Amino acid sequence: MHERKTVLEGLVDDGGISVGHNNEVRLEMLALPENVGLARVSIAAFASQIDFSMGEVEEIKVAVSEAVSNAVIHAYPQGGWVKISARLTGRLLEVEVKDTGKGIEDVSQAREPSFSTEPGRMGLGFVFMESFMDGMDIQSIPGRGTTVRMWKECRPVEGSND
Amino acid sequence: MQLDHEIVAGNLVFRVQGELDLNTAERFRLYVDDAMDRHRCYQAVLNLRKVTFVDSSGLGAIIGRYRRIAQRQGTISIVSPPPHVLSVLELSGIKKIIPVYSSEQKALAPEARMA
Numbered sequence: 001m002h003e004r005k006t007v008l009e010g011l012v013d014d015g016g017i018s019v020g021h022n023n024e025v026r027l028e029m030l031a032l033p034e035n036v037g038l039a040r041v042s043i044a045a046f047a048s049q050i051d052f053s054m055g056e057v058e059e060i061k062v063a064v065s066e067a068v069s070n071a072v073i074h075a076y077p078q079g080g081w082v083k084i085s086a087r088l089t090g091r092l093l094e095v096e097v098k099d100t101g102k103g104i105e106d107v108s109q110a111r112e113p114s115f116s117t118e119p120g121r122m123g124l125g126f127v128f129m130e131s132f133m134d135g136m137d138i139q140s141i142p143g144r145g146t147t148v149r150m151w152k153e154c155r156p157v158e159g160s161n162d
Numbered sequence: 163m164q165l166d167h168e169i170v171a172g173n174l175v176f177r178v179q180g181e182l183d184l185n186t187a188e189r190f191r192l193y194v195d196d197a198m199d200r201h202r203c204y205q206a207v208l209n210l211r212k213v214t215f216v217d218s219s220g221l222g223a224i225i226g227r228y229r230r231i232a233q234r235q236g237t238i239s240i241v242s243p244p245p246h247v248l249s250v251l252e253l254s255g256i257k258k259i260i261p262v263y264s265s266e267q268k269a270l271a272p273e274a275r276m277a
């Protein structure tokens with residue numbers, strides 16, 4: 001694997017800050033439709049610190065958009081805060097979207113294609129998160145909230161020696 | 163998101179620009195339904211060439227238009243989705259119910275309207 005160690009990386013290896021391919025961001029926002037775009041664009045820009053392809057960045061955008069939209073629509077009928085955090089560890093991107101809203105009664109049912117508790121919705125949010133990322137994990141407690149974790153590895157482009 | 167429409171050969175051609183998501187889906191719905199009702203025309207062509215983002219909320223708005231148009235014996239087609247929008251359309255299965263064309267001209271061709 002290609003390592004891009006910087007001079008700085010050697011200097012601040014004391015447990016606090018790390019640079020290069022290890023990085024982390026946390027965002028907190030009101031669960032409002034107008035913040036969904038901000039969330040996905042921010043995480044996409046963060047992911048672009050490693051060389052995900054343009055197509056992969058678009059996939060990350062859709063996955064983040066789905067998770068944050070779910071917090072807006074399903075978790076908080078009365079409004080609330082969504083916490084989004086993202087971490088880069090080497091070539092792995094992890095994104096976590098957390099709400100302290102309504103929670104999900106039956107997570108495996110919620111993951112099924114076309115399942116939705118809202119009339120007129122497609123029930124494809126979790127399907128998109130799962131297909132566009134490498135993996136997804138849902139922790140939810142009814143009445144307490146939901147945390148969605150998803151991850152995607154940045155694979156070296158075939159045929160390039162980068 | 164920005165939207166405009168034009169009548170071309172008895173079809174309502176909608177040209178969509180920008181992002182189709184939770185924040186814009188409702189505006190999209192209102193605009194399209196209103197234009198179709200005012201013109202009493204349910205032959206819709208959705209040109210997505212300038213769309214930069216679509217997620218399941220955006221797709222839901224498109225499928226909703228499909229259902230409403232189908233109830234009125236109309237037709238709907240999609241034109242020129244960018245690659246990342248196309249992959250969302252494919253994954254959702256929408257492509258199986260709404261025809262996708264590479265140009266407005268192709269979508270408006272008489273052969274296309276028969277389908």
Ligand SMILES: Nc1ncnc2c1ncn2[C@@H]1O[C@H](COP(=O)(O)OP(=O)(O)O)[C@@H](O)[C@H]1O
Nearest residue numbers: 070074075103110116117121122123124125126
């Ligand atoms: N953050 C959340 N809080 C509460 N319920 C959720 C949350 N995310 C998803 N759900 C539940 O899971 C179902 C499926 O979600 P999803 O696949 O995104 O489809 P959709 O959003 O179209 O309903 C939702 O209808 C909802 O009942």
Ligand SMILES: [Mg+2]
Nearest residue numbers: 066070125126
């Ligand atoms: Mg959803």
